[in-house]
Amino acid sequence: MKTSSKPFHNYGKSKTCPNLLIKGLPYVFTSLFLASILSFFFFLYSPNSLILVPKQGHDIIENPSQKQEHQHANTSTLPPWKSHKEEKTCDLFKGHWIRSIRDSSYYTNSSCTTIPDSKNCFKHGRMDNDFLNWKWKPDQCDLPMFDPRIFLQMVRGKKLAFIGDSVARNHMDSLLCLLSQEETPQDIYKDSEDRYRKFYFPKYDFNLIMVWSRFLVQGEERMVNGTGTGIFDLQLDKADEDWANVLHELDYAIISAAHWFFRLIYLHEGGKLVGCIYCNEPNVKNYDVDMALSLVFKTSLKHINNCKECEKGKLLTILRTFAPAHFENGVWNTGGHCNRTSPKNEGDVDFGAFEWKLRNVQMEEFENAKSEGKTRFKVVDVTRAMMMRPDGHPGEHWGNKWMKGYNDCTHWCLPGAIDVWNELLLATLQREG
Numbered sequence: 001m002k003t004s005s006k007p008f009h010n011y012g013k014s015k016t017c018p019n020l021l022i023k024g025l026p027y028v029f030t031s032l033f034l035a036s037i038l039s040f041f042f043f044l045y046s047p048n049s050l051i052l053v054p055k056q057g058h059d060i061i062e063n064p065s066q067k068q069e070h071q072h073a074n075t076s077t078l079p080p081w082k083s084h085k086e087e088k089t090c091d092l093f094k095g096h097w098i099r100s101i102r103d104s105s106y107y108t109n110s111s112c113t114t115i116p117d118s119k120n121c122f123k124h125g126r127m128d129n130d131f132l133n134w135k136w137k138p139d140q141c142d143l144p145m146f147d148p149r150i151f152l153q154m155v156r157g158k159k160l161a162f163i164g165d166s167v168a169r170n171h172m173d174s175l176l177c178l179l180s181q182e183e184t185p186q187d188i189y190k191d192s193e194d195r196y197r198k199f200y201f202p203k204y205d206f207n208l209i210m211v212w213s214r215f216l217v218q219g220e221e222r223m224v225n226g227t228g229t230g231i232f233d234l235q236l237d238k239a240d241e242d243w244a245n246v247l248h249e250l251d252y253a254i255i256s257a258a259h260w261f262f263r264l265i266y267l268h269e270g271g272k273l274v275g276c277i278y279c280n281e282p283n284v285k286n287y288d289v290d291m292a293l294s295l296v297f298k299t300s301l302k303h304i305n306n307c308k309e310c311e312k313g314k315l316l317t318i319l320r321t322f323a324p325a326h327f328e329n330g331v332w333n334t335g336g337h338c339n340r341t342s343p344k345n346e347g348d349v350d351f352g353a354f355e356w357k358l359r360n361v362q363m364e365e366f367e368n369a370k371s372e373g374k375t376r377f378k379v380v381d382v383t384r385a386m387m388m389r390p391d392g393h394p395g396e397h398w399g400n401k402w403m404k405g406y407n408d409c410t411h412w413c414l415p416g417a418i419d420v421w422n423e424l425l426l427a428t429l430q431r432e433g
């Protein structure tokens with residue numbers, strides 16, 4: 001845990017920001033509006049701790065000249081994984097970005113009507129589009145193009161839920177766009193805060209659900225006079241009922257978490273305070289974010305392994321690993337930006353960084369849970385690929401009309417680099433058979 005203390009130094013600086021933010025906003029806004037803006041920025045400022053050291057000069061991107069031509073022109077018509085045996089076992093998550101031979105976005109902001117406004121980067125003035133022209137190339141095999149028909153046939157009659165925060169939602173929104181090119185989904189449920197969503201694809205009898213769970217375990221925000229304080233209490237040993245109670249209905253659960261842990265949080269076990277993140281109180285044990293995160297994943301995966309109501313063999317759980325933010329030259333509220341227009345080289349990515357450590361604790365808990373052999377677990381390990389994609393974020397192009405000057409370097413533009421998560425998801429589901 002020693003090496004991880006450094007990234008936290010930013011927190012002291014950022015801790016006061018929510019107040020500055022309130023003072024800086026025009027008086028007329030309702031507290032509800034404030035709350036939603038704040039929760040967005042509480043979320044956004046989390047990656048303060050995760051800033052990569054800015055690299056000087058241009059990134060030299062590997063640009064294979066001949067090899068790239070063989071890719072995907074006809075891949076989606078081939079029976080995936082049938083042609084090459086090694087493709088069943090190759091590591092999909094270790095590779096590099098290569099230029100694709102065509103405009104590789106699967107959809108546009110007119111062919112997909114469900115892109116959330118804040119991810120519709122082109123609508124909000126993003127001028128460069130070269131970030132769409134990259135394809136993830138695993139070192140030992142090819143990653144097939146996303147074929148919505150193959151995906152929908154695989155999940156026919158099934159129920160799939162994304163369980164997590166707004167980055168999980170970003171993943172789901174990418175999948176919605178990809179699938180909508182084959183069938184327009186029905187929007188069947190939306191809560192008042194647009195956090196729980198349900199979509200239905202009638203032709204394939206497929207249910208796609210977003211279950212909002214920022215921490216995966218039970219977590220409550222401390223309120224003062226009806227206003228959120230941004231301080232949370234987590235029950236490290238209790239899975240969040242919002243997803244735990246629907247688990248038995250699901251065929252696929254895609255879980256993820258991390259970005260909400262970079263804040264003042266009190267940690268409880270068996271109803272007793274056992275420590276905190278960032279509280280700096282003399283008699284309270286300090287937990288680093290990765291330590292807390294590993295306990296949260298332990299509890300969550302254990303809950304899945306021991307699910308009593310779950311029909312044997314029905315559920316496939318997929319852990320989506322940590323997706324890094326890319327603020328450079330500052331943090332979200334000090335002018336940090338992310339305006340690169342092309343990927344980074346693998347050699348320019350720091351695998352000693354805290355992002356990678358978060359991914360590793362998630363992988364560790366995943367391996368432990370899987371080795372119990374009680375239910376099926378798979379991983380979609382996006383961290384390495386996304387550490388190379390500082391060009392994939394909205395930056396200033398997220399429709400931030402109230403918050404000019406603040407950049408979103410946490411979420412991902414649609415269409416964009418995040419679409420690869422669903423190529424990886426499909427390939428992973430296909431391997432599972």
Ligand SMILES: *[C@@H]1O[C@H](CO)[C@@H](O)[C@H](O)[C@H]1NC(C)=O
Nearest residue numbers: 069070071072073074075077
């Ligand atoms: C792709 O398939 C089509 C017909 O199925 C064929 O005409 C074309 O030559 C193929 N392209 C490549 C690059 O193999």
Ligand SMILES: *[C@@H]1O[C@H](CO)[C@@H](O)[C@H](O)[C@H]1NC(C)=O
Nearest residue numbers: 109110120121122123124125
């Ligand atoms: C799509 O993006 C273009 C810019 O590329 C923008 O002019 C247009 O308003 C956007 N359309 C929608 C429906 O968001």
Ligand SMILES: *[C@@H]1O[C@H](CO)[C@@H](O)[C@H](O)[C@H]1NC(C)=O
Nearest residue numbers: 222223224225226227228229
């Ligand atoms: C909460 O409201 C009460 C009554 O309006 C007030 O006296 C108190 O100072 C408030 N507490 C905080 C922390 O704002």
Ligand SMILES: *[C@@H]1O[C@H](CO)[C@@H](O)[C@H](O)[C@H]1NC(C)=O
Nearest residue numbers: 329335336337338339340341
């Ligand atoms: C990125 O933004 C920074 C700060 O606004 C600016 O100094 C820099 O020139 C920008 N870079 C590009 C490539 O636009």
